Amino acid sequence: MPAKADIDFQKDLFDAATKMRGSIAPADYKHYVLPLIFLRYLSNSYELKKDELHETVNDPNSGWYAPDKDTQQMLIEDRDMYQAENVFFVPEEARWSTIRDNAKQPNIKEILDHAMQRLEEENPELEGMLPQTFQGSNLSTDNVSGLIEIFSRDVFRADDEHSVDVLGRTYEYFISEFASTEGNRGGEFYTPYSVVSLLVSMLEPQEGQVLDPACGSGGMFIQSENYTSRKSALSFHGQENVMTTGRLGKMNILLHGINADMRMGNSLLDDQFADLKADYVIANPPFNQSDWGADRISNDDPRLVGTVTNSNANYMWMQHFFSHLNESGTAGFVMANGAMTTNLREEKTVREWYVDNGYIDCIVALPEKLFLSTGIPVCLFFLSKNRDGKAGYRQRDNEILFIDARQKGSLVSRRQKALSTEEIEEIANVYHNFKYDADEVEETPGFSKIATLDEVKENDYKLTPGIYVGVEEEEDDGTPFEEKMEGLRTQLLEQFEESNRLQEKIKKDLEGLL
Incomplete structure (x- = not known):
């Protein structure tokens, strides 16, 4: 089994995510944080495939080589090229670069809901998975921009499959932490x-x-x-x-x-x-x-x-x-x-x-x-x-x-x-x-x-x-029963003496208070 990417910043991530406290109920954190992680994942996967296609259409030895830029761009933006590799097509307005660049905008919640909607429109398989709930929430724009900043960190960049693995493990970590904070729910x-x-x-x-x-x-x-x-x-x-x-x-x-x-x-x-x-x-x-x-x-x-x-x-x-x-x-x-x-x-x-x-x-x-x-x-x-x-x-x-x-x-x-x-x-x-x-x-x-x-x-x-x-067998230490019994008797007598001494001390202390 291949080694998994190390994540040594989970607690920092979770603490940052729970800054939403006060704006929404803790049981609802997951409905905002986890879709953002998923959005970041979809964008990463798309960007990785896009970079791969860019190399392919520029390689004279590949079957998709295209000498002119217009044809190259058409192939790179062809959603079928992504679906063929089980990669979801991410339209411009839903790409993480767009989300990140607009994180401080006053309408960022609207931008996020629109991004979720466009992803579902372009990929029917995602229908119902990306709820458009940011605009209707009590989250402040600062809360939302803070979450976007968290998942814009370098460790989540789409440089290679490592970032995808980290996102998957982060999602699992968050699920377990959210479950823990919710107790029975x-x-x-x-x-x-x-x-x-x-x-x-x-x-x-x-x-x-x-x-x-x-x-x-x-x-x-x-x-x-x-x-x-x-x-x-x-x-x-x-x-x-x-x-x-x-x-x-x-x-x-x-x-x-x-x-x-x-x-x-x-x-x-x-x-x-x-x-x-x-x-x-x-x-x-x-x-x-x-x-x-x-x-x-x-x-x-x-x-x-x-x-x-x-x-x-x-x-x-x-x-x-x-x-x-x-x-x-x-x-x-x-x-x-x-x-x-x-x-x-x-x-x-x-x-x-x-x-x-x-x-x-x-x-x-x-x-x-x-x-x-x-x-x-x-x-x-x-x-x-x-x-x-x-x-x-x-x-x-x-x-x-x-x-x-x-x-x-x-x-x-x-x-x-x-x-x-x-x-x-x-x-x-x-x-x-x-x-x-x-x-x-x-x-x-x-x-x-x-x-x-x-x-x-x-x-x-x-x-x-x-x-x-049955009952677990106790390990025999080799000590004869008679020796064990004598040792226990001696220990018990010593404890009785210590108990009597402490009782006398307590009596004297109480007399001193009168």
Whole structure:
């Protein structure tokens, strides 16, 4: 995987962007900052291609060589020349040079809205992605010109692909920071990086169709593309129900050079990919949804393996994911812990069906505080159709791998944890070994265990890893029990003496105050 450009100025950028504070609500920052980054990206990509075309039409050895200046200019300004290379054509009034030169003008907000409009007119694929909202906002012209100044810095200049990479990473950084400042609301459009990384590392997407029916800002697609060793070997399909979130996601994946088919709509009630069978389904759905519209699901809906309940959409999401797997596909997704043990009849029936038919591959219990939207711990479910040994995997349809990772992760802020790269690799490797070679799986008490389906049934179909992995073994330091006990007794007596001494000192101090 190629090395990514280093960014050592993120915090300065974010601090500068939040100078909008007071003019608009923090939850709305992203709707102004992120489109500006995208505008800068489109302009950079266009300028790079334009420079390349300029060299081509002046090169006598190229197929596009043109000796006269008029023909050269016509070719350079031909939008088809850009579309052929998947580069969006940027009209003069939307180019960053125009935006930068007019940043101090009193009508800069109007200029920006017009630039967004012209980009959509020239590129129908961008329709609805670039909202014209600057004029109608409370942002001052100073706020807007300050943002333009930020993204006019040299590091963002269109000298080479490095600037495009930096813009993509800056966009991702801003998404995570905006999500963090929004707390619960931020969790609606952003899945923490380490959680996405764990899902992707466990699924190992290398080639084929990838579906995310709750795709948010597109992080699952970006990390999947980064994971595969073959460029463009994965085909991405996503659905998002919230228009503003879908807009952010489309911009994000384009910034990373990914051409995904992203559609709007409610995946459970209006599946936009009804006929798609994917190699990988990866998602962080909005779990524990109540009153989600179960009455609109027909009893003969082909996705159903059981019934549904309007009190909770968790198991409808599971049935939706499973229905989209091809004959050797795997689904990995985030789920509320309650889904592992729920006794609600409609949900338990579905869980029993997945266990009885050998489709549950792995359950991972995650530590608390990983998510912005909730402080409670959640888990990962993996459902697979290759457990009978298809597509190079070993036969394991009578087994389920349980991993208890609740003790993993460390605080990266006062209220949020993250998994380290080493922890992600450790968890993923256990799953990989389980899928390919059971002899390589090291069952670790308190961490990992392969259980049979009969064991799971004996435990009333409960899928909580802690039931199966047991308690972590304490390391024996070689000290005889008698010696340990005597040492503890001595230490306790010393602590009693110290406690008595401190009590006497406190009494004397209190007497001195009377």
